[in-house]
Amino acid sequence: MKNLIRPAITLFILISLVTGLLYPLAVTGIAQIAFPEQAAGSLLKRGDEMIGSILIGQNFSEPTFFWSRPSATSPMPYNAANSGGSNLGPTNPALIKSVSERIQKLRASHPGKEDKIPTDLVTTSASGLDPHISPAAAYYQVERVAAARGIDVATVQSLVDRSIETPQWGIWGDSRVNVLRLNLALEELQK
Known part of the structure; x- marks a missing residue:
């Protein structure tokens, strides 16, 4: 069981960083460059x-x-x-x-x-x-x-x-x- 918990926690942290931080930052950055007026509201x-x-x-x-x-x-x-x-x-x-x-x-x-x-x-x-x-x-x-x-x-x-x-x-x-x-x-x- 211990062999499964560590990879699961590592994968959870990695997916959280990618989908909760890196992806939103990348999409926001692309929007600010490609569509600055629309991205600003x-x-x-x-x-x-x-x-x-x-x-x-x-x-x-x-x-x-x-x-x-x-x-x-x-x-x-x-x-x-x-x-x-x-x-x-x-x-x-x-x-x-x-x-x-x-x-x-x-x-x-x-x-x-x-x-x-x-x-x-x-x-x-x-x-x-x-x-x-x-x-x-x-x-x-x-x-x-x-x-x-x-x-x-x-x-x-x-x-x-x-x-x-x-x-x-x-x-x-x-x-x-x-x-x-x-x-x-x-x-x-x-x-």
């Missing part, structure tokens, strides 16, 4: 001020900004420490109630707008942190944002047009708009 700065990450949604609620997709994280929206969806099924009364409330809020914020509300403006994503909305969701909000900022609708629509990100390599994913980048571009437009 894809953070956006304005001067010395950190304003967010393009990978995590933010809670915009003022009428002067484009609104992100709703977040299901708690205790606050877009809480990266608590990523996760609501896991409520389509017939769950709580989900139906929350979607209905979001629809009412959107209708109240966009009076007279009879267009179909894009689904991503009233439903949460699986992570609860989605930083993107569909182009349709961005276009739905153009008139409200333009009116709240006192900007021509065509100017804001053009900004949305330029903010649309196409599917990766033209095949993976859908066209999308990063809300943080769009709102930053909107602020730059008014400077």
Whole structure:
């Protein structure tokens, strides 16, 4: 039995060092060299001020900004420490109630707008942190944002047009708009 314990402990220590220390350090080093922006969290700065990450949604609620997709994280929206969806099924009364409330809020914020509300403006994503909305969701909000900022609708629509990100390599994913980048571009437009 003693002949088995020493090799087992040695192998355990060796595997722990390789998988718990050497491998993570190697992967982190390669990521820092090959993808430095992404490895650092894809953070956006304005001067010395950190304003967010393009990978995590933010809670915009003022009428002067484009609104992100709703977040299901708690205790606050877009809480990266608590990523996760609501896991409520389509017939769950709580989900139906929350979607209905979001629809009412959107209708109240966009009076007279009879267009179909894009689904991503009233439903949460699986992570609860989605930083993107569909182009349709961005276009739905153009008139409200333009009116709240006192900007021509065509100017804001053009900004949305330029903010649309196409599917990766033209095949993976859908066209999308990063809300943080769009709102930053909107602020730059008014400077």
